Amino acid sequence: MPPIPDAHHAAFDSLVTRARQLFGNAVEEKLIAPYSHRLPTFRVGQLSVVGEQWLVVDVEPGPYSRHPHQRWELDWNSDLEKAKALLEKYHVRQLLAPSSGDVLVARLIALVGEDGEATVSTEQAEFDRTVTVTPHRRGAIPFEVLITSGFVVVINGPDLGWWTFGGDYEDDGVEEAQRVLEHLLIRGGTIRITRRASELLDTDGSIVSGPHRDAVRTRHTKNLHFTPYRQ
Structure with missing residues (x-):
């Protein structure tokens, strides 16, 4: 696996910054340094974001959830704002968690x-x-x-x-x-x-x-x- 490009790390950092603005210390962060072969990731509750070939936003359902498992594979460049909008939806409308x-x-x-x-x-x-x-x-x-x-x-x-x-x-x-x-x-x-x-x-x-x-x-x-x- 090639290292994550610097531009992707910068995009991921901006997404983490937005998550911290919304959720503060509830963000569980695992950022990986540039040139590493490991993937950067963070989690808020049951919502996780992973930077791989795509910017993947994944929400796991819980036993009492009325919402199915959800997964988005987003383009690093053109879909970055959509990824931020998903975080904002999770925050404002409380729809993406298992409960x-x-x-x-x-x-x-x-x-x-x-x-x-x-x-x-x-x-x-x-x-x-x-x-x-x-x-x-x-x-x-x-x-x-x-x-x-x-x-x-x-x-x-x-x-x-x-x-x-x-x-x-x-x-x-x-x-x-x-x-x-x-x-x-x-x-x-x-x-x-x-x-x-x-x-x-x-x-x-x-x-x-x-x-x-x-x-x-x-x-x-x-x-x-x-x-x-x-x-």
Whole structure:
């Protein structure tokens, strides 16, 4: 096998850069130096990209996937932007992973980045994965995200209670959970706690999510302001 040309390495580097912009530390990277006979590759969840004769983008289905195995063989030069567009589709619409939960975990890790700790576990009963998130910044909220194979997502924490999203193999709840996580991690806002329920407000006071009945409650309405993880 001849070495990967320098131009192909440059193209692959630009694709890795775009992946890191979208997914941060969730990108598992195995770049190979120029003139090597080994192939450069990286992975985000179940999506992998390999630089060989073609630029190959491959997505493996999981046991609960509604999407078949997908594979694209793209031209190094003319199809580079298409490869980037596939990454963006994976990121924005959450369609290319074996389940939306896989995308959610990858996105969560990327959002936390260096501003906190995100620890993934598969040991909690009834849930496929649990991500425990702890901030480095004072005033940000610690929480955990629990995900089932049936697209049930729970965001749980001492200041939140038990916020449940989705279920019945529908993606809508996962998308709402994604919006809540983005507010907790990068936007900040307020949690309004009442006797009956809790809800999440943005910095302008508009409702982002809720009311959540299985949440932390109080006899007198309380507004808990929190900061994002990022400075």
